[in-house]
Amino acid sequence: MLKLNTRFMAGASVVAAVLLMAGCTQNSAEPKETKVAAKATIDGGVAYPVVNDKMGPYYVNPQVAAVAPKINNGRIPTANELKAWDKDIQAGGKGLPEGSGSVEEGEELYEAKCVMCHGDFGSGGGGYPALSKGNAYELQKTLTNNRWHDPEADGPTRVFGSYWPQASTLWWYIRDGMPHPKSKTLTDDEVYALTAYILNINEMEIDGEEIDDEFVLDREKFARIKMPNVDGFEPKIDGPDGLENVRNYYANPKNFGAIKVKPSERCMTGCQEETVEVVRIQGAGISDFMPPMSVVRDAPEEKKEEKIDPKEVYNNTCAMCHSGYLSPGSAEWKPFVAEGMETVYKKAIEGTPNGMPAKGGTDLSDANFKLVVDYVVNGK
Amino acid sequence: MDNKKSQNDNTIDRREFFRKTAAASVAAVAGTSVLSSDAMADDPAIMHHVPWGQKWGDPVTKNRYGMPSKYEHNVTRRNTKLLASGNFQASIAVTPIHESMGIITPNGLFFSRSHGGVAHVDPNMYRLMIHGLVEKPIVLTLEELKRYPSVTRTHFIECPANGGQEWRGPQYNSIQFAKGFMSCAEWTGVYVKDILADLGLKPEAKWMLTEGSDNSEMGRTVPIDKVLDDAMIVWGQNGEALRPEQGYPVRLLLPGWEGNLCVKWLKRLEFSDEPWYCKEETSKYTALKPTGKAIQHFYANEVNSTVTSPSPEIDWSNLKDGDIVEIEGLAWSGMGTITGVDLSFDGGKTYVEAKLKGLVLPKCWTRWSYIHTYKKGEKLLLTSRAMDDAGYIQPTIDQEVSVMGVESVYHRNAVETWEVTETGKVNHVQMRTPGGVKNA
Numbered sequence: 001m002l003k004l005n006t007r008f009m010a011g012a013s014v015v016a017a018v019l020l021m022a023g024c025t026q027n028s029a030e031p032k033e034t035k036v037a038a039k040a041t042i043d044g045g046v047a048y049p050v051v052n053d054k055m056g057p058y059y060v061n062p063q064v065a066a067v068a069p070k071i072n073n074g075r076i077p078t079a080n081e082l083k084a085w086d087k088d089i090q091a092g093g094k095g096l097p098e099g100s101g102s103v104e105e106g107e108e109l110y111e112a113k114c115v116m117c118h119g120d121f122g123s124g125g126g127g128y129p130a131l132s133k134g135n136a137y138e139l140q141k142t143l144t145n146n147r148w149h150d151p152e153a154d155g156p157t158r159v160f161g162s163y164w165p166q167a168s169t170l171w172w173y174i175r176d177g178m179p180h181p182k183s184k185t186l187t188d189d190e191v192y193a194l195t196a197y198i199l200n201i202n203e204m205e206i207d208g209e210e211i212d213d214e215f216v217l218d219r220e221k222f223a224r225i226k227m228p229n230v231d232g233f234e235p236k237i238d239g240p241d242g243l244e245n246v247r248n249y250y251a252n253p254k255n256f257g258a259i260k261v262k263p264s265e266r267c268m269t270g271c272q273e274e275t276v277e278v279v280r281i282q283g284a285g286i287s288d289f290m291p292p293m294s295v296v297r298d299a300p301e302e303k304k305e306e307k308i309d310p311k312e313v314y315n316n317t318c319a320m321c322h323s324g325y326l327s328p329g330s331a332e333w334k335p336f337v338a339e340g341m342e343t344v345y346k347k348a349i350e351g352t353p354n355g356m357p358a359k360g361g362t363d364l365s366d367a368n369f370k371l372v373v374d375y376v377v378n379g380k
Numbered sequence: 381m382d383n384k385k386s387q388n389d390n391t392i393d394r395r396e397f398f399r400k401t402a403a404a405s406v407a408a409v410a411g412t413s414v415l416s417s418d419a420m421a422d423d424p425a426i427m428h429h430v431p432w433g434q435k436w437g438d439p440v441t442k443n444r445y446g447m448p449s450k451y452e453h454n455v456t457r458r459n460t461k462l463l464a465s466g467n468f469q470a471s472i473a474v475t476p477i478h479e480s481m482g483i484i485t486p487n488g489l490f491f492s493r494s495h496g497g498v499a500h501v502d503p504n505m506y507r508l509m510i511h512g513l514v515e516k517p518i519v520l521t522l523e524e525l526k527r528y529p530s531v532t533r534t535h536f537i538e539c540p541a542n543g544g545q546e547w548r549g550p551q552y553n554s555i556q557f558a559k560g561f562m563s564c565a566e567w568t569g570v571y572v573k574d575i576l577a578d579l580g581l582k583p584e585a586k587w588m589l590t591e592g593s594d595n596s597e598m599g600r601t602v603p604i605d606k607v608l609d610d611a612m613i614v615w616g617q618n619g620e621a622l623r624p625e626q627g628y629p630v631r632l633l634l635p636g637w638e639g640n641l642c643v644k645w646l647k648r649l650e651f652s653d654e655p656w657y658c659k660e661e662t663s664k665y666t667a668l669k670p671t672g673k674a675i676q677h678f679y680a681n682e683v684n685s686t687v688t689s690p691s692p693e694i695d696w697s698n699l700k701d702g703d704i705v706e707i708e709g710l711a712w713s714g715m716g717t718i719t720g721v722d723l724s725f726d727g728g729k730t731y732v733e734a735k736l737k738g739l740v741l742p743k744c745w746t747r748w749s750y751i752h753t754y755k756k757g758e759k760l761l762l763t764s765r766a767m768d769d770a771g772y773i774q775p776t777i778d779q780e781v782s783v784m785g786v787e788s789v790y791h792r793n794a795v796e797t798w799e800v801t802e803t804g805k806v807n808h809v810q811m812r813t814p815g816g817v818k819n820a
Contacts, residue, residue, distance in 0.1 A: 042605035043680040045636065045715025046770045048742055055610075056717070056742045064529045068577035073527055074520040077509055081519065085509055085648055088589060088599065091657055117466055128466035129663075144672035146785040148816040151548055156668060156787055165676075166657040173659040176597035177496060180469065183595050233666065233676040237655045243586050243603055246677055253772070256667075256675060256791070257783035258682055260771040263720060269730045273778050275813040278727065278761065278799065281550045286557070289458050293554060295478070295693050300453040320466065361467050 042243065044250030044258070089172040091238070093222040096171065100218035101193025103200045103211060109190055110197050113179045116321040116355050121201050122159075126320040129159075132201040136161025140228040161202025165233050167225040171195050181357040192217045199225070308368050310375035318360050318376055329379020337377060348373050448488075455479045457489060458556055462545070469497035469595070472539065474560035477686070477710070478693040483534065483738065483745040485563035487618055492625035493539055493561075495660070496595025499645045503629045508613070512589075512651035515580030522629050526615060528570035533612070535635040536712050536745050537642055538562035538681045540665060540790040547786040550808045555691040558796070558808055562681075562712075564745040567633055568616025572649070573608050581608075585651040589658075590632050593647035599658035600641045602634065604651075606679070610635050613646065636714025636743035637679045638790075640665055667788035675788075681714035683774055684793040685721055685748070685766035696804035701756035709734075711746045711766035718746040720767045727761030727797050727811040728776060734764065760800040763811065777812040786816075 041047050048056035050065075089095040110122075117128040124130030133139055139162035147153050157163075160170055175191045177183050186194070196217035204211055206224050211217075235249035236242065253260050287293075314328065326332050336344050349366060351358035359369050448455070457473035464471035472493040475485055485491075492498065503522050511517030542561035545551050552558045572588075581604075588607050592598035602611065612633040615622060622628045627644025634641050640660050655677075666674040689708040690696045699705060711718045718740060722731035734750040748764070767773045780794040799807045 042603050043637070043715060044770065045680050045713075046717070046742070046768075047609055057739075058531075058533060060531070061529065064574060065577075068529075068574045071528060071574075071578050073524045073575075073578075074518040077511065077517055077519040081509070082511060082517065086511065086650065088591070088650065088656060090652070090654060094654075126466055127461065127464050143668060143674075144670065146670045146787050147548060148670075148781060148786045150815075156672075158663075158668070160663070163674075164662050166662065169657045169659055169662050172599075177595070177659070180467075180496065180595075183496065183597070232673055233662075234673050235675075235677070237601075237677055239654075242655060243605065246603060247605075250679075254783065256678065256682075257775065257780045259773055259775045259779060261767075261773050262771070263767055266722075266767070266773055267731075268722070271724075271731065272727065272729045272776060272811055273813050273817055275817065276727070276776075276778065276811045277814055278797075279549050279810045279812055279814065280799075281553055281808060285553055286460060286462055286545070286551050287553065288460050288462075289554070289557070290460065291454075291456065291458060293458070293556070293693060294454045296454055297451045300450055357467070357469075361469070 040247040040251035042247055042250065044253070044256075087176075089168045091166045091168055093168050093171070093219060093225075096168075096219045096222060097188045098219060099188035099192050100216050101189045101191070101196055102216045103193075103196045103213050105190075106193035106195070106197025106200070107213075109186075109194055113186075113355060114194070116325070117180065122198065128320075131160055131198050133157050133159050133162070135203040137203075137228050140232070143229065143232060159202075160198060161204055161228065163229050163232070165227055165230050167195070167199075167222065167227055170198060171222070179355060181351060181355060182353050185353060192222075195222075204228075305365060306368065308364065308371065310372045313362065313364070313372045314375055317362055318372065321355070321360075322376055326376070328376050333377050341377075344377065345370055345373060455489065457492060460557065470495050472541075472561060474556055475563045476556045476693075477560045477688055478555045478691040480688070480710075483564050483710075483741075483747060484618060485565055487565070487620065487623045487626070490563040490565060490617070490623065490626055491537075491539065491561055493639060494594070494596070494625075494644075495598055498624050499592075499594035500624055501593065501629055501645055506629050508630065508646060508648070510575065510579060510649045512649075513582040513585035513653065514576070514651055515582065516578070518579060522615070525570070525613065525630065528574060530568050530570060530616075531612065532566060532568045532616070533610075533635065534564065534566045534739075534741055535633065535743050536562055536564035536714075537633075537639045538712070538714070539640065540638040540678065540681060542681075543792045543796070544789045546810070547781070547784075547788065547792055549812075550810050553692045553808050555686065555688065555693060555808075559686045562639075564712075565618050566616075567612065567614040568619075569612045569614030569630075569633065572611040572613060575613070576607070581651065584653045587652050587655045589648070589650040589652065589656050590641070590643040590646065591648040591650075592627070592643045592645040594645045598640075598643050598645075598660065599656065600643055600661055601656045601658060601677070602632075602641065603677070603679075606634055606637070634679075636681060636716075638665060638681065641679065665790060667784065667790045669783070669788060670785035678791055679714075681712070682791060682793040683711075683713035683715065683718075683766050683768045683770075683772045685709055685711035685764040685774065686796060687723075687762050687764050687798050690762075690798065690800065690806045692798070692806045692808055695806040696754060696800060699754045699756075699804055701754070703754045705752050705754055707734075707750045707752050707762065709748050709764050711736075711748055711764070712744065713766065713768035713770070713772065714743055715772060716768040716770040717742045717744075718748075718766055719769050721746075721748040722765045723748075723750045724763040724765070725760050727809075728763040728765065728795050731765060757802045758800070759802050761797050761809070761811065762800060763795050763797045765795050777810055778817045781812070782817050 050060050053060055053062045118131050119125045122131030139157045142157045145154055145156045147155050174194055200211045206221055235245040249255050349359055455476055459473040475489050475491045506522040508520045539561035586604050588602040590600050590602055614633045615630050617626055630646045631644040632642050632646050666676045667678055668674040687709045711721045721734045723734040724731045734748045737749050738747045740746050765774045774793055774795050777794040797809050797811050799809045
């Protein structure tokens with residue numbers, strides 16, 4: 001039944017395990033009632049092995065399994081190609097390149113490339129995630145806060161320092177995903193510096209050493225970072241038992257708030273606690289839907305060039321960045337305007353590497369967008 | 381004798397027939413029936429030629445790629461500021477579930493979630509690299525990838541934050557926002573295991589990194605069990621190429637699992653003996669419990685259901701007393717196949733069995749239905765509850781919250797309730813014990 005060539009046999013033990021798990025044993029004389037998995041599936045669900053050329057309700061071409069080991073599509077990547085793409089960083093900093101950067105350098109970079117979205121000292125705002133809320137070790141203790149009894153109580157604080165299990169995630173994500181409008185433009189040294197700065201604003205230590213302004217982060221020191229919440233996650237996925245831990249975890253519905261019941265024994269009357277009440281949406285709830293909710297079937301308005309109010313566009317989209325620095329009519333616009341308004345328009349339409357997203361993230365027409373630029377530059 | 385009897389039966393039938401007809405005409409006179417009446421004004425939509433009947437329509441050369449009728453312009457994805465991490469590149473636009481029919485979401489309405497904006501990948505420059513703990517690493521062009529024998533499967537994809545804003549109480553008076561972080565489509569691609577048959581997986585391989593080529597370089601870790609079960613690399617969506625919003629030209633599809641794991645704009649698969657710790661499986665997509673521990677690697681979207689008709693968007697305020705209506709809904713489970721749905725009219729205190737209809741497929745939207753005779757002025761609390769063949773049933777809110785607390789954001793699948801008011805308006809409410817159940 002299993003048609004595998006020797007090459008694939010390398011993984012055959014795993015395959016066999018998976019099939020066993022689904023209760024699919026070869027040449028079994030057992031009745032075909034295989035609903036209940038012999039061994040836990042990885043997600044607590046049902047697996048549908050191929051039986052009589054069908055996988056669940058779907059027919060499967062049985063020729064494919066026979067020829068799959070011989071389908072020789074594609075080519076082997078070159079060593080340089082592998083190096084160019086295989087750049088992920090694993091726990092403990094496995095995969096990190098050489099390099100270094102100081103907290104001080106990180107702060108400078110942060111002020112230039114990150115602060116407009118992530119706020120002063122990583123405080124976040126306007127929907128952008130906070131990178132710090134203060135002392136990581138103290139805030140880790142808030143993770144048991146739960147607002148079910150008192151909605152006004154303090155909730156848990158989940159930011160890098162208090163929550164993340166591994167620092168490798170931070171380094172890797174900054175290099176590949178940030179700064180948001182123009183990712184993958186930082187050098188490795190810059191990423192070390194920004195990581196050092198973010199450790200600093202989270203008031204973290206490495207081996208008891210405080211991460212002050214002079215602190216320089218490199219690969220060797222990185223490997224010694226221990227996140228305050230490293231043990232805060234379940235199931236345990238590291239080490240040789242990782243997969244088995246996950247299977248065992250999902251074998252118990254209680255672990256993840258699920259309920260299993262025989263259909264004939266499910267509750268049909270008296271299925272709620274005596275104490276339940278009808279809980280309604282508070283106030284108007286959330287209803288700032290875009291476009292506004294409507295189920296009317298009318299002819300849409302003819303698309304004319306939409307009239308916009310530049311000040312309103314500014315308040316809704318530009319203000320999140322252009323309020324402290326480069327606010328409407330501020331003197332800081334002088335050097336920009338000196339290059340000529342056509343250049344200013346062009347750069348603002350295309351976006352700049354220093355954090356100005358193309359058209360400020362709007363989808364306005366060029367003409368309308370220029371009206372907003374005029375407003376931001378002149379303040380009227 | 382026989383002949384006589386049958387004649388007799390016939391007479392009874394005819395008498396019965398006339399009796400029923402008479403009752404119907406009485407109802408008609410009472411003004412609650414559609415039977416015609418001379419007192420009614422003639423409908424101009426019938427009495428006059430309609431404009432589109434008297435002039436040429438568009439030539440077939442127009443709209444080479446067809447578009448919906450312009451009258452359907454309100455049937456769109458929608459978004460709100462709350463669901464944006466600062467900008468609409470790291471955000472979600474959700475599906476108008478209240479308008480969806482059957483079990484397929486049209487590609488233009490499929491919910492769209494991205495972390496660095498929707499990427500526009502040039503298919504000529506598309507490459508997929510598969511390497512790590514395999515005997516033979518490879519790189520494939522799009523053409524080479526599509527040359528593998530294909531499989532086609534219908535599966536939903538759901539963001540595990542579907543309903544995640546409502547752990548502490550209802551927030552959206554809208555099914556589009558309360559349940560629309562999901563869609564369902566027919567996908568075409570290749571099983572990852574069929575590609576691995578040639579590459580040769582090494583026995584120590586336990587985890588697969590899946591990585592996108594977009595601005596956020598989206599990464600996630602997948603356990604080998606799923607890779608060798610039903611994990612697919614897909615390029616087809618409802619009979620055409622994937623839409624950019626769904627990862628054109630290629631995404632990973634892990635049937636039933638978190639949408640975020642089904643990495644779009646797929647560029648690389650690497651096999652390792654140790655898991656990765658990507659941003660979206662640590663900072664986010666982890667479910668914090670009241671114990672202070674968070675579930676990581678929370679894969680499958682659990683059994684779930686919703687009433688789609690009526691909904692807060694399309695309610696019953698136009699119904700007349702005695703109207704026969706279909707209460708309709710969707711049920712789905714990322715852990716198996718839907719085996720049944722129950723419907724409650726009192727907020728989940730008592731249930732009756734609803735009927736499944738249409739195709740019932742694994743890890744797929746399933747339609748259910750219940751016929752109801754509407755009583756003018758009746759007040760209802762409509763709650764649906766689904767079961768799957770893995771043996772799971774949806775919990776009550778109290779049951780789910782007693783284990784998960786209210787801070788876990790993801791994987792909320794407790795039963796949900798629509799309140800039908802005496803005027804036929806529909807409101808999103810929750811049936812729960814304020815402050816949580818005792819001893820929780």
